[in-house]
Amino acid sequence: MVRMRVLVLGGSWFVGSGVVRAAVARGDEVWVFNRGVTPAVFPAGVEVVHGDRTRGEDLAALAGHGPWDVVVDVAGAVPAQVRDAALALSPVCSRWVFVSSVSAYTGWPDEAVDETSAVYAADPDAEGAPEGVDGPVAYGMLKAGCEAAVRREFGPGRTIVLRPSVVLGPGEYVGRLPWWLDRARRGGRILAPGRPDRVIQPVDVDDLAAFALWAGENAPGGVYDVAMPEGCATFGSLLRTCLEVTGSTGALEWVDEGWLQRQPVRQWTEIPLWRPQPGTWAVDTSRARAQGLVCRPVEDTVARVWDWLSSGGRPVSHPRRRDHGLDPAKEHRLLAAWDALAGA
Numbered sequence: 001m002v003r004m005r006v007l008v009l010g011g012s013w014f015v016g017s018g019v020v021r022a023a024v025a026r027g028d029e030v031w032v033f034n035r036g037v038t039p040a041v042f043p044a045g046v047e048v049v050h051g052d053r054t055r056g057e058d059l060a061a062l063a064g065h066g067p068w069d070v071v072v073d074v075a076g077a078v079p080a081q082v083r084d085a086a087l088a089l090s091p092v093c094s095r096w097v098f099v100s101s102v103s104a105y106t107g108w109p110d111e112a113v114d115e116t117s118a119v120y121a122a123d124p125d126a127e128g129a130p131e132g133v134d135g136p137v138a139y140g141m142l143k144a145g146c147e148a149a150v151r152r153e154f155g156p157g158r159t160i161v162l163r164p165s166v167v168l169g170p171g172e173y174v175g176r177l178p179w180w181l182d183r184a185r186r187g188g189r190i191l192a193p194g195r196p197d198r199v200i201q202p203v204d205v206d207d208l209a210a211f212a213l214w215a216g217e218n219a220p221g222g223v224y225d226v227a228m229p230e231g232c233a234t235f236g237s238l239l240r241t242c243l244e245v246t247g248s249t250g251a252l253e254w255v256d257e258g259w260l261q262r263q264p265v266r267q268w269t270e271i272p273l274w275r276p277q278p279g280t281w282a283v284d285t286s287r288a289r290a291q292g293l294v295c296r297p298v299e300d301t302v303a304r305v306w307d308w309l310s311s312g313g314r315p316v317s318h319p320r321r322r323d324h325g326l327d328p329a330k331e332h333r334l335l336a337a338w339d340a341l342a343g344a
Contacts, residue, residue: 066092196236
């Protein structure tokens with residue numbers, strides 16, 4: 001028996017492929033709409049429609065394959081494009097699940113956030129970021145604009161917005177957890193930022209995918225922050241598991257966070273997942289958990305990613321990947337400077 005008719009916008013990359021797998025496993029009838037640029041092998045029974053969401057004729061043709069119970073949009077990044085897709089599909093779709101980001105909050109990562117926190121003032125008809133705005137702020141504004149576009153065209157009751165924290169798991173193309181696993185595999189002295197008891201709140205890609213479908217079927221319209229509950233994982237547990245699963249004899253050298261901030265090293269990218277701002281891992285997920293969000297231990301996610309990499313898994317190519325990770329020579333210099341300070 002079919003549970004739902006599901007349309008996934010995207011579907012061949014990280015989160016999208018997770019949603020497709022989860023929907024098939026649930027017994028949903030699944031369609032995927034994308035450009036067909038990224039090679040992808042979908043589970044048997046998935047209907048694939050190739051087209052470009054920037055082309056009105058492609059969206060009109062897609063609508064002819066409906067109706068659907070829910071659209072899960074994992075690829076929306078430009079408000080005007082999300083608006084056009086929502087307009088085209090509103091007559092043939094009951095609900096829209098939009099995968100946004102905690103970056104939509106104006107206060108993140110500097111302060112704790114929940115669904116009532118302020119988001120960027122955003123234009124649902126924008127075709128790009130405002131002039132002179134770039135980087136994380138531009139990304140957050142665009143995601144907020146996409147949310148507003150869906151909400152305007154579908155209405156609050158038919159719109160579900162998910163704001164995940166950092167998503168980890170097999171297929172991750174940014175390269176945060178894969179870099180840490182590779183660094184653990186190489187062994188030696190490993191620069192670890194801050195304290196091992198620093199709480200972290202990533203979310204496993206398959207847990208996000210499962211909740212997207214559950215919410216699309218069951219949850220009231222609205223916004224849901226999606227991350228591990230606070231206190232369930234630490235930076236230390238993540239890095240220790242990286243050592244364990246790779247069989248490494250490397251040693252973690254925990255370096256004072258205040259000192260590290262004064263060094264010429266980029267937070268979040270050169271040292272993946274490290275950002276000292278207090279709100280980075282202070283996302284209230286109680287609303288999503290009340291609606292069925294279940295998160296596996298971070299140790300399971302680390303092991304799954306290592307298994308994926310060890311079996312030949314490779315992510316789609318993406319330019320952001322080369323921004324992540326600390327050069328070995330620079331890591332050596334930083335550790336030498338820290339040793340000198342500690343011995344002074």
